[in-house]
Amino acid sequence: MKKKALTLILVLLFVAMILAACGGSSEENGSEEASGSTETTTLRLAENHPDDYPTTIGDKEFARLVEEKTDGRYVIEVYSGGQLGEESEVLEQAQLGTIDLARVNAIPLAQFSEDIGVLSMPYLFEDEEAKWEKLNGDVGQDLLATLDGSNLVGLAFYDSGERSFYNTEHPIEKPEDMAGLKIRVQNSELAIDIVEALGASATPMEYGEVYSALQTGVIDGAENNFPSYYTSNHYNVSPYFTVNGYQGNPEVLLASESLWNELSDEDKEAFREAALESVAVQREAWAELTEEARDAVVEAGSELIEVEDVSAWRDAVQPIYDKYGDQFGEWIDRLTE
Structure with a gap:
């Protein structure tokens, strides 16, 4: 009798565990369906400047906006301080697709697109307002598009001062x-x-x-x-x-072509929008750093x-x-x- 009672208890416990598991799964699925979320993809962005540097601040804003615009389907982790290598190494890795995104200066990109070398011309722009109107507009996007064929995709320009x-x-x-x-x-x-x-x-x-x-x-x-x-x-x-x-010469935020080819048209648009919208935050951080540096050197003589x-x-x-x-x-x- 005792043996039958013990068997019944074990069966009931097993059934309860199955029901609990099914209930948890249904709740999770229901939550996913309600939010419209799917599997999260984590990407790496290489940055060789420190964590509090203006370009890094811009990178982080870009990452925040991408996560927001894709409903959390893409999460970007920013590796600052050269953790993933110096610019030349990062460019090679981005071309191979082992790094998803990167921020580099425009100068080394001239080896992949001679046209980008135009940004090194002296006294090219009348003033800062004219410069950023062009770089953030259609001309800037067309210039970034000249990287086609290099396994790199230019997203936006960041400020690197004068x-x-x-x-x-x-x-x-x-x-x-x-x-x-x-x-x-x-x-x-x-x-x-x-x-x-x-x-x-x-x-x-x-x-x-x-x-x-x-x-x-x-x-x-x-x-x-x-x-x-x-x-x-x-x-x-x-x-x-x-x-x-x-x-x-500005900085450039770019993506690996291998990543880019995996994105839907909708997500590509989200990444481009996020990149361009992050420029304002990056430029504000650059202006603050420039003012601090200017004041410091004047004070030093x-x-x-x-x-x-x-x-x-x-x-x-x-x-x-x-x-x-x-x-x-x-x-x-x-x-x-």
Whole structure:
């Protein structure tokens, strides 16, 4: 009798467990059906700047917007601080599809699309308003589309500020003041041509070597934006900063083509919208960082030479437009019209 009672109890417990499991499954499915959600896909976005840097802030806003616009079907994890590699490594991985998304500067993308090199032209835009109206508009999207065939898909441009010259010798107010100075530049033909058109001697050099080269007199100056001038401590050894914004290569938020091909048309539109909408947040963070850096170097003793009228500088670099006009002519017209 006891044995039968024990058997009955075990059967009842087994039935109860099955019913509980079915009930839980039904509740979960009902919840999914009510919310319209499906399986979540987690993506990786590579960022080589620190967690609180403006581009990282933009990345995170992009990730938030994608999750919102896809009802949680896509979640993007931002790996800041170069956790997934430096820009060159990240680009290779994105092309192979082992990284889903990345933020890189426009300069290295010129190896995949010569057209994007137009963004390195000096004094290209009349002002910041004109620049971002173009980059956030149809022209900017068309320029990003020239990456087709590289296994990369450009989504949006992020702000990287305006580059200006700074030096150890004297204030520079006009192009003639550049004469004879040895200025560090990136190792590119266009960068060299710009500095030499302004009358200085271009010295290609790795960025990490610039501080000691300024300190020892190997070079007389360099060029960059305020945050880089500050965080690199170049202001300690090169106190004259000419605010003339001669060049403004933007950053680029991009996707791996292998990821892109897996997205529905609706999700592609959601990713593009999220990218463009995140630009405002990224640019605001960049403006705040620029102001902080500017105030810091002034407080440290740097002399800022404000150039209100850059027409003389534009005239001085006309040979650059003569030389590269055939290569970039169409894009120059579209970006400046």
